Amino acid sequence: GAVVSQHPSWVICKSGTSVKIECRSLDFQATTMFWYRQFPKQSLMLMATSNEGSKATYEQGVEKDKFLINHASLTLSTLTVTSAHPEDSSFYICSAPRVLTGNTGELFFGEGSRLTVL
Amino acid sequence: KQEVTQIPAALSVPEGENLVLNCSFTDSAIYNLQWFRQDPGKGLTSLLLIQSSQREQTSGRLNASLDKSSGRSTLYIAASQPGDSATYLCAVLSGSRLTFGEGTQLTVNP
Numbered sequence: 612g613a614v615v616s617q618h619p620s621w622v623i624c625k626s627g628t629s630v631k632i633e634c635r636s637l638d639f640q641a642t643t644m645f646w647y648r649q650f651p652k653q654s655l656m657l658m659a660t661s662n663e664g665s666k667a668t669y670e671q672g673v674e675k676d677k678f679l680i681n682h683a684s685l686t687l688s689t690l691t692v693t694s695a696h697p698e699d700s701s702f703y704i705c706s707a708p709r710v711l712t713g714n715t716g717e718l719f720f721g722e723g724s725r726l727t728v729l
Numbered sequence: 730k731q732e733v734t735q736i737p738a739a740l741s742v743p744e745g746e747n748l749v750l751n752c753s754f755t756d757s758a759i760y761n762l763q764w765f766r767q768d769p770g771k772g773l774t775s776l777l778l779i780q781s782s783q784r785e786q787t788s789g790r791l792n793a794s795l796d797k798s799s800g801r802s803t804l805y806i807a808a809s810q811p812g813d814s815a816t817y818l819c820a821v822l823s824g825s826r827l828t829f830g831e832g833t834q835l836t837v838n839p
Contacts (some may be wrong), residue, residue: 617772643828654818655773655830703770706827718763718771718820720826 615707617721624695625729631691632724634705639684641700641707646678649702649723650711661688702726731756731823735830739741742809743838750804750833752819757797760822764804767816767832774818777804809837 616635624630634712642663647655660668667680692699704723732755761780766837777786777793785794792805816832
């Protein structure tokens with residue numbers, strides 16, 4: 612079964628509204644989670660690294676005020692797309708690493724959330 | 730900066746054929762390499778994880794190899810089935826960053 616749960620799987624909203632996407636690790640704790648964005652027929656683009664108890668680390672070109680990330684617990688990270696516009700329509704995927712040994716881990720991904728902004 | 734390349738970008742084969750997907754990376758200082766499958770409109774499903782100290786991993790009809798020194802990995806799929814049709818992504822963990830290839834879109838025709 613899934614070890615990382617993402618919700619909602621799809622959402623349609625009006626331009627100007629905010630949308631929150633949740634990412635949960637189900638049977639392990641994750642001090643770090645990753646948020647990706649994927650455009651059609653393209654690979655995943657890392658948007659930001661979510662850090663439990665501290666600020667997220669954003670990739671170059673990603674607006675931190677536009678994409679708010681909160682990692683309030685060891686099993687939950689949220690991504691809020693604020694004042695969404697049609698160009699924000701995309702597939703958003705989160706992932707969480709489960710530590711195997713030392714500094715290596717296996718990444719598990721959520722099912723993704725398809726956002727459509729009208 | 731790590732760069733990951735996957736060849737071919739797309740592949741179409743008849744059912745039953747054995748096939749190989751290729752992944753190359755520029756920086757050999759990696760922790761591990763992971764192969765994923767992505768169905769249209771879905772998230773990623775982990776197929777195989779190879780630690781940097783390992784040479785290969787097997788799961789059912791899938792076999793992944795890793796040659797860290799040459800910066801290459803292959804995913805071998807035996808006796809392909811229509812249900813194998815999907816996009817296959819390789820990702821390399823180096824430093825604190827996971828870098829994805831662009832993926833190979835596989836179509837297995839009945």
